[in-house]
Amino acid sequence: MVATLLSSGFQLFIPRYLGKAVDNAQGFLQGAVAGVAEIEAALWLSAWMILGLSILRGLFAMVQNYFGESLNDCIAADLRKAFYHRVQQLDASFHDNAHTGDLITRGMLDLEGIRHFPSTGLVRTVMLLVLVVGGSILLISTDAVLGLISLSFVPVIAVRSAIARIQLRYLWLKQQERLTVLTNAMEENLTGIRIVRAFAAQAHELLRFDKHSSAVRQVAFERLMARVRSMTFMGFSFFVALTLALWVGGNKVLAGEITVGTLTEFLAFMMILQMPVRQIGMTVNSYARASTCGARFFEILDYPNPIESGKTLPDLKITKGEVRFEGVHFGYGEGETRVNVLSDITFNVQAGKTLGIVGPPGSGKSTIARLIPRLYEVTGGRILIDDQDVREVSLHSLRGSVGGVQQDSFVFTASVDSNIAYGNPWSDDAGVIQAGRDAQLHDFISQLPGNYQTLVGERGVSLSGGQRQRVSIARGNLINAPICILDDATAAIDADTERRIHDAVIARHDHRTSIVISHRLVSVMHADEILFLEEGKIIERGTHEELLDLRGRYAELHSLQMGASSSVEAALAQVSPG
Amino acid sequence: MSRGVRPPRGVIGAQVSHDEEMFGRVFDGRVMRRFFSFVWPYQRLLAFALIAVLVFVATQLAIPLVILYAIDHVIQPGAAATVALSSVIMFLAGVVLVNYLANYCQEALVGRIAENVVVDLRRAMFAHLQRVSLSFMDKTEVGRVMSRLQSDTGTLQEFLETSVFAIGDVVLLFGIVITLLVLDAELGLLTLSIVPILLVVRYFWLPHARAAFRRARETNSMANGALAEAIHSVRTVKAMVRGKDNHELYSDLADLNLTTHLRAAKLAQVNVPIVDGLTGGAMAIIVIVGGRMVFSGALEVGVMVAFLFYVQRFFDPIRSLTIQYSMMQRATVSGQRILEVLDVPETVIDVPDALDLVNCTGAISFDQVSFHYTPEISVLEAVSFSVSPGEKIAIVGPTGSGKSTTAALLRRFYDPLSGRVCIDGHDLRTLSQDSIGRHVSMVLQEPFLFSGTIFENIRYASVTKNTADVERAAQAVGAHDFIARLPGGYLFVLDQGGGNLSLGQRQLLSFARALVADTRILVLDEATANVDSYSERKIQRALNILLEGRTAIVIAHRLATIRDCDRILVLNHGRLVEEGSHQELMDIDGLYARLCRLNYASFDDVPSSATR
Known part of the structure; x- marks a missing residue:
C-alpha cells in the first residue's frame, strides 16, 4: 500500500520533467543562435535528460504497476479464501435456496471483476489526478486563459464519467442478473436432457433459451452503448479542447502575446494527457464493474449465518452416545412461506441401540437426520446428545461425533482412496481398505485399473448409484463416529449386499448408536425401536413385532412390501440357500 | 499463510491435470x-x-x-x-x-x-x-x-x-x-533502428513470460475448480466435518495462485522500463540528430516535434498487439x-421426407430389434413383440437386461442397429422426431423438475394447455391437495431441481406433466422405483388414471404395478425370454415365476444369483 502511494507520488514528477524536457528542447530549438559547440552540448544534455527521464519513468511505472498488481493479487487471494470459507460455513438452508451456478459465478467472475480494480481503477485514478493537478499548475502559471482552455475538458469528463458510472453500474448489475438466469436455464436443460427429449420439448427449450438470451443481449447492448457514448464523448471533448487551445493560442501567438514554443508546450502536455484521458472510460467501466461485482460478492461474505458456532461454545463430550429428541418442531423457510415438517417429535435412542424410522415421502424422516448434526436449527423443543443440547456445543465437535451417510452422496473427482478417506484424511492404507471391504466395495475396487488409486467421479471412472452409496458407507465406516445416521443409505443397493454390509458394519461397530432411515422395511425391522412417521408426527412406535400386532399403518405397509401371504422369515429362508 | 502439515489423503478440486488449456498452435x-x-x-x-x-x-x-x-x-x-x-x-x-x-x-x-x-x-x-x-x-x-x-x-x-x-x-x-x-527518410530510419533491439529483447522475454502467464492461468482454474467442487459438495463436506482441512488445503491453492500471479506480474512489468527506455532512446536520437539537422537547415522544427509525438505513440500498438x-x-x-x-x-436425424404422423392409434411393434452401445456388450438381441392400441405391457427383468434401452428405442432416443421399431406400422426412422414426441411421452425414474412455478412444470412443453387442464391433471394424479397447501398454490416457485419438494411429490408432478402432454403412448421407465411403498396406493391410483385409454409400456419392479398389466414381457440378458399374463407366466414356471416366488417387493432386491 505504501509502495503504491510512493510510486504514485513519483509519478507526479514524471509529466513535469517530461514537460520540462520538451520545454527545454523546444526552448533550445527556438533560440538556436549560439555557437556550434554550445548547441552540441545542449543537444547532448537534452538527449541524456530525455533518455534518463524515460528510463526513470519506466522504472517507476514498473514499480508502481508491480505493486498495484501485487496489491490486486493479495486482495484477491484473501477474498478467495474468505469466500471459500464462507461458502463452507453457510448453513444448509442457505444452500437450499442458493443456485449453485449463481454461487460459482459470484466466486469466480465477480472476483475477477473486483481483482483488477485496485490497480486499474485506483492507481489509474491517482495517476490521472496527479497529472491533471500537476499539469494545471504548470499550464495556468504559464498562461491563465490558455491553461484554462487546455484543461476545459477535465470537468466535462468528470461529470460525464460520474453519469456513466451510475448508468454502467446499474447495467452491469442487470446484465449479471440476466446472465445468471440464462446460465441456470441452460444448466437445467442439460441436466434434465432426458425429460426434454422425452417430451420432444427441444423447440420449447430453444424458445426459453431465446427469451433469456435476448434479454441478456438487450442489456448487453444497452451497456455497450452507454460505454461507447461516454468513452467516445470523453475523447471528443479532449480533441475539442485541443482545437480550442490551438485556435486561441494561435491567435495569441499572432498577437505576439506568447511564443510558438509556449504553445507547443501546451499542446505537448495535452498530448501526454491524451492516453490517460482515453483510459478514463475504461476506469469508469472497471469501477462500475468492480462495485457491482463487489456488491454481489460481499453479499455472500456478509450473509448472516444463524447456525454459526460461537467461539465460546464447549466441545461435545460423548460419554455414552445417547440421542434424545424432546418435543422437537421444525419447518423449512421463514415466516409466511414456512412449511411445517416436524411437530412434537419425542424419542430417545439409548447408547449402542438402533432406531429405525419409516414413513411416507415428505413425512420428515430425512429432516430428523439433518437436525441431529445441526444442519438446520429446530424451531421448537430441543435435541440432546448425552444430555447436552446440540445448540450449546461447538459445531465441529458435534458433527465430528455424528457420522451421517446420505442418500445422495457426492463423489469427488479424486482417487477412490481419497474419496473413502474424505471424512478422515489422516487414515492409513489398512483403514481405507478395511472400510472398503466392510462396504462390500473391495472386490469392485480391485478390478479397477489403478485399484484404490483409480480416479473416480465426474472425470474419472463413473460409479453406479449403488457403488456411490457404498463409497458413502465406507466413508462413514472410516469416521467411526459414536453416533451413526443412515439416511436411506442403501436405497440403490440390492438386499443381498445390504445384508452383508450390515453384518460387517455391526461386527465392527456394535457399540455405536444408530439411526436408520429407510423406505425398505428389511433395513429397519431389526431395530430396537421403530418410529412410523406421517406428516411430521410419530403415529406408531415400537419393535417390529409390536408394530405388526398393532395392525396399523406399519402392518399395512409390511403386507404391501412383503406380499400379502408370506412372512419375512419365509422370504429370507428362500433366498439364503441361493 | 499457515504452512502446517496437510492430511496425506486430503485433496480438493478435481485431481486431473490442467493441461487442458494447451497452448499449441x-x-x-x-x-x-x-x-x-x-x-x-x-x-x-x-x-x-x-x-x-x-x-x-x-x-x-x-x-x-x-x-x-x-x-x-x-x-x-x-x-x-x-x-x-x-x-x-x-x-x-x-x-x-x-x-x-x-x-x-x-x-x-x-x-x-x-x-x-x-x-x-x-x-x-x-x-x-x-x-x-x-x-x-x-x-x-x-x-x-x-x-x-x-x-x-x-x-x-x-x-x-x-x-x-x-x-x-x-x-x-x-x-x-x-x-x-x-x-x-534519414531521421525516420535512424529512429526506427530501435525496433530490432525491441525484437531481440522480446525474443528472450516472451518464452518466460508465456510460461509464467500459463502457470498463473492454470493455478487460477485449479482454485476455481476447487471452489466449484466445494459449492456442489457442501452437504458432504459438512457431514464429514472437512471444513477446516478443506480451508487449509484451499489456502494452499490460493497462495500458489498468488505466487504464480506475482511472478507473472513481475515478468509483465519488467517490460515497461525496457519499452520506456527504448522510447527515450528514440527520442534522444531525434533530439541529437534532428537537432543537428535543424541547425544545418535540413529539417523544419515542426517535423522534429512531429517525430517526438509519433515516437511516443509508436509503442502503443506494439504493446496492444502483444x-x-x-x-x-x-x-x-x-x-x-x-x-x-x-x-x-x-x-438420430429426420430423413428429408419424414412423415408427420397426425393420428395415432397407439400400436407398437418391435421387429427383430438389436442394439448395443459398445460392440463388446450387446444390449438387445433380436427382440420382437407387438402391442395393440390401448394395451398395457409390463417389461420386467434383472438389472442390465435391456428394459430401459427398449423404452429409449421406442422414443427414438437411438435408432436400432438392426430390425425395426414401428408405431402404427410406420418405421420410426421414417417419422419426424417431433411427431413421435407428440404421440409418445415418458415418465422417468428421476422426476426431474425445472425451476419455475408448479404450473409451468406441469404444463411444460404443452403450451396450448390452460390452468384448468393443469389443475385437472394434478387432481387426477392426486397432487392437487399438496399443491393447494403450498404458499401460492400452483404458482409456488420450485427451487433448482425441485429441491423444496419431496421425491414423492416430485414424482406426482412428473405424472401430472405426462398427463397434460396427453399422448397416445406412454412409457413409464422405472417411474415408481424411487417412491416409497407408502405412496404405493396413491401412486397406483394415479397410474391407473394416467394409463387409462393409452397404450402403455411399464418398466417396473414392483409386483403391484406389474400385476395390473395386460401382458408381461420378461427380458434377460437382452433377449425376450417369456411373454404372457401374470397367471400364464406363473404357469410356465420360468424366470418370472422364480422372481415372483422370492416374494420381494421389487425385482431389484433379488440377488443376482437368483436370475441364473
Missing part, C-alpha cells in the same frame, strides 16, 4: 474458418466497422499533422495570418468531428458484432446439444459443457472485440512508420473446445 485455420462462418452473417456491419476503424486511425494520425502544419506554416509571429489560422482550425474541427464519429461507430459496431456472434454461437451449441446422441450427454458432465457455453464463448467475444482494433493497431503502426519516413497475441492463443483453444461440442455427431 496459435493459429488454427480450421477453427478460424468455422468461427468466421459465424461472423459472416454480419459481413455488412463488419465492413462498416472496418471502414470506421480505418477512418479513426487516419484521423488519429492526421490530428498531430494538422497541428504541426499550423505551427510551422500558419502561426508565425507577426504574420497577419488570422484567416489562414481560422481555416486550419475549421479543418481541424472537421477532422476531430470525423474522429469522434468514426470512434463511436467502430466501438458500437464492433461491440455489437461481437455480442451477436457470441449469442449465435451459444445458441448454435445449445441447439446442437438438444439433438446430439444421448449417450454423449450421459458421458459428459454438465459443468464441462457449461464452461464451453459460457467462458469459451466469452473468450471468443473478447477476442473478436479486440481483433478488429488490432487491425487498427497494425494500420496505425504502419501509418506511423510511413509518416516518419515521408517526413524525413496482448492480442496471447488473446489469440486463448481464443484458438476456446474455439477448438467450442467446435468439439458443435462437432459431436447427431445420430
Whole structure:
C-alpha cells in the first residue's frame, strides 16, 4: 500500500520533467543562435535528460504497476479464501435456496471483476489526478486563459464519467442478473436432457433459451452503448479542447502575446494527457464493474449465518452416545412461506441401540437426520446428545461425533482412496481398505485399473448409484463416529449386499448408536425401536413385532412390501440357500 | 499463510491435470474458418466497422499533422495570418468531428458484432446439444459443457472485440512508420533502428513470460475448480466435518495462485522500463540528430516535434498487439473446445421426407430389434413383440437386461442397429422426431423438475394447455391437495431441481406433466422405483388414471404395478425370454415365476444369483 502511494507520488514528477524536457528542447530549438559547440552540448544534455527521464519513468511505472498488481493479487487471494470459507460455513438452508451456478459465478467472475480494480481503477485514478493537478499548475502559471482552455475538458469528463458510472453500474448489475438466469436455464436443460427429449420439448427449450438470451443481449447492448457514448464523448471533448487551445493560442501567438514554443508546450502536455484521458472510460467501466461485482460478492461474505458456532461454545463430550429428541418442531423457510415438517417429535435412542424410522415421502424422516448434526436449527423443543443440547456445543465437535451417510452422496473427482478417506484424511492404507471391504466395495475396487488409486467421479471412472452409496458407507465406516445416521443409505443397493454390509458394519461397530432411515422395511425391522412417521408426527412406535400386532399403518405397509401371504422369515429362508 | 502439515489423503478440486488449456498452435485455420462462418452473417456491419476503424486511425494520425502544419506554416509571429489560422482550425474541427464519429461507430459496431456472434454461437451449441446422441450427454458432465457455453464463448467475444482494433493497431503502426519516413527518410530510419533491439529483447522475454502467464492461468482454474467442487459438495463436506482441512488445503491453492500471479506480474512489468527506455532512446536520437539537422537547415522544427509525438505513440500498438497475441492463443483453444461440442455427431436425424404422423392409434411393434452401445456388450438381441392400441405391457427383468434401452428405442432416443421399431406400422426412422414426441411421452425414474412455478412444470412443453387442464391433471394424479397447501398454490416457485419438494411429490408432478402432454403412448421407465411403498396406493391410483385409454409400456419392479398389466414381457440378458399374463407366466414356471416366488417387493432386491 505504501509502495503504491510512493510510486504514485513519483509519478507526479514524471509529466513535469517530461514537460520540462520538451520545454527545454523546444526552448533550445527556438533560440538556436549560439555557437556550434554550445548547441552540441545542449543537444547532448537534452538527449541524456530525455533518455534518463524515460528510463526513470519506466522504472517507476514498473514499480508502481508491480505493486498495484501485487496489491490486486493479495486482495484477491484473501477474498478467495474468505469466500471459500464462507461458502463452507453457510448453513444448509442457505444452500437450499442458493443456485449453485449463481454461487460459482459470484466466486469466480465477480472476483475477477473486483481483482483488477485496485490497480486499474485506483492507481489509474491517482495517476490521472496527479497529472491533471500537476499539469494545471504548470499550464495556468504559464498562461491563465490558455491553461484554462487546455484543461476545459477535465470537468466535462468528470461529470460525464460520474453519469456513466451510475448508468454502467446499474447495467452491469442487470446484465449479471440476466446472465445468471440464462446460465441456470441452460444448466437445467442439460441436466434434465432426458425429460426434454422425452417430451420432444427441444423447440420449447430453444424458445426459453431465446427469451433469456435476448434479454441478456438487450442489456448487453444497452451497456455497450452507454460505454461507447461516454468513452467516445470523453475523447471528443479532449480533441475539442485541443482545437480550442490551438485556435486561441494561435491567435495569441499572432498577437505576439506568447511564443510558438509556449504553445507547443501546451499542446505537448495535452498530448501526454491524451492516453490517460482515453483510459478514463475504461476506469469508469472497471469501477462500475468492480462495485457491482463487489456488491454481489460481499453479499455472500456478509450473509448472516444463524447456525454459526460461537467461539465460546464447549466441545461435545460423548460419554455414552445417547440421542434424545424432546418435543422437537421444525419447518423449512421463514415466516409466511414456512412449511411445517416436524411437530412434537419425542424419542430417545439409548447408547449402542438402533432406531429405525419409516414413513411416507415428505413425512420428515430425512429432516430428523439433518437436525441431529445441526444442519438446520429446530424451531421448537430441543435435541440432546448425552444430555447436552446440540445448540450449546461447538459445531465441529458435534458433527465430528455424528457420522451421517446420505442418500445422495457426492463423489469427488479424486482417487477412490481419497474419496473413502474424505471424512478422515489422516487414515492409513489398512483403514481405507478395511472400510472398503466392510462396504462390500473391495472386490469392485480391485478390478479397477489403478485399484484404490483409480480416479473416480465426474472425470474419472463413473460409479453406479449403488457403488456411490457404498463409497458413502465406507466413508462413514472410516469416521467411526459414536453416533451413526443412515439416511436411506442403501436405497440403490440390492438386499443381498445390504445384508452383508450390515453384518460387517455391526461386527465392527456394535457399540455405536444408530439411526436408520429407510423406505425398505428389511433395513429397519431389526431395530430396537421403530418410529412410523406421517406428516411430521410419530403415529406408531415400537419393535417390529409390536408394530405388526398393532395392525396399523406399519402392518399395512409390511403386507404391501412383503406380499400379502408370506412372512419375512419365509422370504429370507428362500433366498439364503441361493 | 499457515504452512502446517496437510492430511496425506486430503485433496480438493478435481485431481486431473490442467493441461487442458494447451497452448499449441496459435493459429488454427480450421477453427478460424468455422468461427468466421459465424461472423459472416454480419459481413455488412463488419465492413462498416472496418471502414470506421480505418477512418479513426487516419484521423488519429492526421490530428498531430494538422497541428504541426499550423505551427510551422500558419502561426508565425507577426504574420497577419488570422484567416489562414481560422481555416486550419475549421479543418481541424472537421477532422476531430470525423474522429469522434468514426470512434463511436467502430466501438458500437464492433461491440455489437461481437455480442451477436457470441449469442449465435451459444445458441448454435445449445441447439446442437438438444439433438446430439444421448449417450454423449450421459458421458459428459454438465459443468464441462457449461464452461464451453459460457467462458469459451466469452473468450471468443473478447477476442473478436479486440481483433478488429488490432487491425487498427497494425494500420496505425504502419501509418506511423510511413509518416516518419515521408517526413524525413534519414531521421525516420535512424529512429526506427530501435525496433530490432525491441525484437531481440522480446525474443528472450516472451518464452518466460508465456510460461509464467500459463502457470498463473492454470493455478487460477485449479482454485476455481476447487471452489466449484466445494459449492456442489457442501452437504458432504459438512457431514464429514472437512471444513477446516478443506480451508487449509484451499489456502494452499490460493497462495500458489498468488505466487504464480506475482511472478507473472513481475515478468509483465519488467517490460515497461525496457519499452520506456527504448522510447527515450528514440527520442534522444531525434533530439541529437534532428537537432543537428535543424541547425544545418535540413529539417523544419515542426517535423522534429512531429517525430517526438509519433515516437511516443509508436509503442502503443506494439504493446496492444502483444496482448492480442496471447488473446489469440486463448481464443484458438476456446474455439477448438467450442467446435468439439458443435462437432459431436447427431445420430438420430429426420430423413428429408419424414412423415408427420397426425393420428395415432397407439400400436407398437418391435421387429427383430438389436442394439448395443459398445460392440463388446450387446444390449438387445433380436427382440420382437407387438402391442395393440390401448394395451398395457409390463417389461420386467434383472438389472442390465435391456428394459430401459427398449423404452429409449421406442422414443427414438437411438435408432436400432438392426430390425425395426414401428408405431402404427410406420418405421420410426421414417417419422419426424417431433411427431413421435407428440404421440409418445415418458415418465422417468428421476422426476426431474425445472425451476419455475408448479404450473409451468406441469404444463411444460404443452403450451396450448390452460390452468384448468393443469389443475385437472394434478387432481387426477392426486397432487392437487399438496399443491393447494403450498404458499401460492400452483404458482409456488420450485427451487433448482425441485429441491423444496419431496421425491414423492416430485414424482406426482412428473405424472401430472405426462398427463397434460396427453399422448397416445406412454412409457413409464422405472417411474415408481424411487417412491416409497407408502405412496404405493396413491401412486397406483394415479397410474391407473394416467394409463387409462393409452397404450402403455411399464418398466417396473414392483409386483403391484406389474400385476395390473395386460401382458408381461420378461427380458434377460437382452433377449425376450417369456411373454404372457401374470397367471400364464406363473404357469410356465420360468424366470418370472422364480422372481415372483422370492416374494420381494421389487425385482431389484433379488440377488443376482437368483436370475441364473
